[in-house]
Amino acid sequence: MRSALRHVSVPFVLCVALASTRLFDDVQLDLSYAHYAETPVDWLPCLLAMPCNCLVNAAYIGLGLHWLRKPRRAEETERGQYMREVFAIMAVFYAPVQWARLAALxxxxxxxxxxxxxxxxxxxxxxxxFARRGEARWRASEAAALELLSLCSYGLALAHRRGFDAALGCHVAFAVYQGVRAQRDLGDGRTRMYLLLAVLSCAGFVVLKLLDHWLARYWLFQRLTGHFWSKVCDVLQFHFSFCFLTTLTRRARRKTASQRE
Structure with a gap:
């Protein structure tokens, strides 16, 4: 866990330091409560100004801790555990960032x-x-390069007002594409269900966020707004991704072991 924590926290701290400079002053951002359909509650402290949209961030922490504290199964290698721990720590770290955005604006x-x-x-x-290549052929340097490229892709937000949307769309499409390929080559009915639920949760995350104000015309979405439900979908997306990836990794390991025999 120390290795995973270090490999997430170091880039996290560097990004926080860069975001605190004037480097991203030209990025188009919404910095007011008008961006959200949930009505702020004036008498609550800033950490709970929009209680539903604020408190839902605790679900990311709970989810991350759940997967972080899961005992390692016999079929899970140390590196497989590392994959899971990095993803779980990302979920835990992401929660206070979203919460701070709502609290501080x-x-x-x-x-x-x-x-x-x-x-x-x-x-x-x-x-x-990692699941496809296995322990022997997987290279940490390639993973670090992909993550670095991902972090650098946020520079598109400086180049165009829709740059972040373009970068995020490419990330989502690539993740889904790789998931479908892996399911075709290594998956079964169980992983297919997890992949489908993860993709549907991702679609809900995007669509409900975009329709936040439109849905607020209906009483059902006036307190528990579209943005709130989009975050619920995001947490579910995380969870089903964990389920898909851990199950897929175990299947790939068993397949490799049977081929060696």
């Missing part, structure tokens, strides 16, 4: 909220690459 946490989304999605192809 400042540029730095808003930049980080967007920025950290990219390497999280990029970890899915990294993990799939």
């Amino acid at each position: 400042r540029r730095a946490p808003a930049v980080l909220d967007q920025w950290f989304t990219l390497p999280i999605f990029a970890w899915v192809p990294v993990w799939i690459g």
